[in-house]
Amino acid sequence: MAMKKKLKRKVQRKTRTRLLFFGVGSFVIIFVMTFTIGKYWLEIFEKYHEKKDLDKKLTSLKEKEEELKVDANKLQNPDYIARYAREKYLYSKDGEYILQIPEE
Secondary structure, three states: OHHHHHHHHHHHHHHHHHHHHHHHHHHHHHHHHHHHHHHHHHHHHHHHHHHHHHHHHHHHHHHHHHHHHHHHHHOOOHHHHHHHHHHHHOOOOOOOOOOOOOOO
């Protein structure tokens, strides 16, 4: 009977040791996997927001490009250039007077 109790205790101790080893090992594996997945999720989240910001910037740059193309086409017209110079730099034609009205 004493041998049975010793054998039973030995089996129980091995079982506890095995369960403790697998429990700690499982916890470490789960912790590492959770940390890694969280890190990747955070990277994806940051990249998503960066993409949204870059899309907005791209849209505004495309609009500005269109405006610049229109302006470039207008600058090919000599009449437009003359009118622009008169308005912007106060040039005048012969016999023309320039009156500047202050803006309020």
